[in-house]
Amino acid sequence: MSRFAALLLVVILQAGCATTEAPFQDADPSRIARADVERVITTLAADDMRGRQAFTDDALRAADYLAGEFAAAGLQPLSGTEGHLQRFVVRSIATTDAQVTVNGSEVAIDRVGAHLGGASLAWATGDVNVMVVGPDDDARPAMLAALQGDADALLLVNEVHVDAFQRLAGFLRRPVRVVGDAPVANVVVAVVNATADATYSVTASATVAEDGLTNVVGMIPGHRTDEFVLFSAHYDHIGIRTAVDGDSIANGANDDASGTAAVVALGKYFASRGTPERTLLFAAFTAEEAGGYGSRHFSTQLNPDQIVAMFNIEMIGTPATEGPNTAWITGFERSTFGSLLQEAVIGTDYTFYADPYTTQNLFYRSDNATLARLGVPAHSISTTPIDVDPHYHQVTDHVETLDLDHMTNTVRAIAMGAETMISGVATPTRVDPATVN
Template identity: 45%
Template sequence: MLQTLSHDNMQGRATFTAGIEKAADFIEEEFHAAGLVPLNGNSSSQAPSYRQTFYVHRLTPSQTEVKLGKKTIAPEHLFVNTAHEAFSWKHKNKVNIISIPEGENFRAAFAKANAGEQDAIVLVHPSHAEAFANYRGYFARGGVKKEVGTGASKVYVLTDQAAPKKYEVKFANKVEKLPLSNVVGMIEGKRKNEFVVFSGHYDHIGFHHSIDGDSIANGADDDASGTTAMMMLARYYKEQPQPERTLIFAAFTAEEIGGHGSRYFSEQLNPDQIMAMFNIEMVGKPSKFGPNSAYLTGYEKSDLGKMMQKRLEGTTYSIHPDPYPEQNLFYRSDNATLARLGVPAHTISSVQIDQDKTYHTVKDEFELLDMPHFTSMIRAIALAAQGVVSGEDTPMRVDKALVK
């Protein structure tokens, strides 16, 4: 499974490509072979569809023109963050003018400016040129939005002008409405309306900077490993007697471009009926804690981690608190959407993220993964989750006020 999902013919599983469609087809076949039913419960078809399809809008900049005073700004000194198809501003519109001066923390200042609820032109001092170029590389490609025409627009300009008296902005996006699909199956439990979710994201970043003639970012660890673990757990639980709680197995799309798949999934269920979420991400390499070990992001936000560790007592397996809090991993994967709704939703991982040199590169390949470790991770999750699956363990809810 892991080899198939990370093969070159999947072309890195980027969203909106033939490669990710091929991956979705493969996951559907595996769910069908395992005997899962679609989330809607319709299992009468010879070839049931496990696709959970929804639509988003891809916005690609087609026009960006900015004039400050009498000076026309060069394209490489501009980028825009907006969910609007087009807009045109002149100084009479009284758009906010925000400055990021020399010596300020650019990342923090950018985050603050971006969070503003009013349209704004953000003037960035040339001393931040390197950081500006990095951000521009991301935003100039456009983005994916659920809705078009909502929220404030921000225009970022690299300039030494501190307070231009006049400005003129013309911007337009090319807008495409495109489908995305999660792949979701389930095993109905005796308690039909108490759900336990096992998940992983099956998208990756597609093609990337070429190394030695290789430009396919295969995403073996990120996150073919988590998706494969989820599918193996589906097989395992299907071979067991009917579980007490209903088990949902979800392969999420579009994690790499904003978590759109998990967001849509969360809207299809009542979060109060989801007892726990075991999101699995990058479990193909040993953790810093040694053999047969993994860590849980947001460990302190519920008691799920302690329940898992208690179930592992007397075995060689162990679950630890996230050792990389500075990396903000709890909010960087698909668990965060459900956690914000109060679900004890956490990500299980083992990657040494502060040292991993293959993350988001063309070197994240099957051959570099540790298969004995990966196998032990799947076994550990099956053992650790048993109390929640059987209904004997019910973790505390996440305090929504403490989840940003």
């Protein structure tokens, strides 16, 4: 144990001793105030946040603001974070140059692509697994599987697939980004007619950059310190876009300042009630829009087996087509999370139902999927008619287009729905990771 870790432990123990174990007060979601929801969403979606794009100072400014909100809400920091800021590093590896010779002939530069795991590589015959994509194979999925896999490979793609290769060129030029120091496979693709026993030599190089990203996290310690109920949303958005009528800022009010405001309001509400049975976690993730790096890092900082449920809140600013007091849940059939939520609000004005937009794959389009891959009953809750929403990822995603009373009602309904999971009365079944792509 390092000296720093020892000091940290003392701090944590002292923080633990200082916790007063006030009993958890009865639920009264009417105390969730529209003013809190409105303040957070309005601040995050203001033009001076410039669309909160991850990897920019704008996102860091939003994180600093949210850390203040988490503290004011009465949320405690997690161990290993700087206050409420959970900082981490993402490596970006951009291939700059790759040369492939097969059976003594150099492959044309526009028929070579590579994703590297480090600054350089040099392979000679026998060094690496050679995979051949033959004339009758389905080239695109084969190339994608290799590029997204975790094994080094040299792909020799038959020349009949040159168009499929060209369509992947943009993807190949993009840097590979990875959280922390996780290993990345070296994959080189060459369009050339050859068999697996071809002789070859490959040299390639890349630039490796490191960028800092920041989640905002907090907790309410419960009696059960190894059972967590997680409330989350992503605070990042897509930044500056092509101007429309002189407006170039994608404010991301609905996506997902609305969910982030909900997380703050839920934190304040539950923190005001004393010590819950289960420990509650609150996370505002960065970089959801850029590849989900915030939730990926978060998921490595604790034991996912101890997360009993994840309420990921996405785009709750617009009433659902099923009615004003309704919200839907992605991946409804993957665990009992949704039906437990439904049961918990019986007798109220509010109903939860299954995601009606299953062809949109929304279960996979937010941070919940990262935790679901680890078995967590992790679902997104949303209300926006995503199929017809004219403001989705547009510069017009402004607070003025939203219904803040509806939003506040939805936050209250989520609070009510979570009550039995927080008290330990209800525990959703786990998601089967084998069924999550």
